[in-house]
Amino acid sequence: MTSSQEFAPGLVLQNLTPPLRLSDFKLIAFDMDSTLINIECIDEIADAAGRKAEVAAITEAAMRGEITDFKDSLRRRVALLKGVPATALQEVFEQRLRLNPGAERLVQTCKAHSLKVLLVSGGFTFFADRVCALLGIDFSRSNVLDIADGHLTGRVLDQPWGDICDGAEKRKMLLATCEQLGISPQAAIAMGDGANDLPMMGAAGLSVAYHAKPKVREQAMVAINEGGLDRLLELVLPS
DSSP, rough: OOOEEEEOOOOOOOSSSSSSSSGGGOEEEEBBBBTTSSOHHHHHHHHHTOOOOHHHHHHHHHHHTSSSOOHHHHHHHHHHHTBBBBBBHHHHHHHHTBBBHHHHHHHHHHHHOOOOEEEEEEEEHHHHHHHHHHHHHHHEEEEEEEEEETEEEEEEEEEEBBBOOOOHHHHHHHHHHHHHHHHHGGEEEEESGGGGGGGHHHHHHEEESSSSOOOHHHHEEEOOSSSOOOGGGGTEEEE
8 A cells, every 4th residue: 555545444544555563563652641541631630720621722722733832832731720739630530531442452462462662641640650550551751740739830840851741752752762672663653643743653663643633644654533542453463
């Protein structure tokens, strides 16, 4: 296949000839919000402040690629969370966050075939750490919300590697993990749904858009438009 073509209902391939073998890959990298999990965590936290619509509008524009400065958009959104009780984070995790369909099967299958798993998120460590624990993920990078006196301060904490995990940082982390594992980026799979996932998807040997924004679907080698994350296994065969 040398152009975009529907391989199966809801599964579109671009410049890709199936089937591929899972054994040809050594790393799979996931975005978190709206990819591995069902929500945009920042939007749900904002709900506790009565500002969900305002924050969600910025999130949506950033994911569509209409806001090119992800760091600025994240700072703007986090600033709107100032004063939200830190307990709202646990409530979002327990009451609203769910793994997307097929997430557990895909991750377990990859791990069973000796792939390492990376989570790179423009979201927050509070949720990323818990998702990593649920799925047994090997590596992760995300952003840390500043909390003081039991409330969000409206700021993101700087980290030793930089201030905010944006698209460029996702790509950097993917490449650094490949280097750490001693593998080529061509042996990596990257899955995401928003414009800030495109840099890491472009660096990987196989790029997968999951229920993604149009700009991301257009550039991905695989677009899963219907069904769960594990539909990737229809193309990248475990055996």
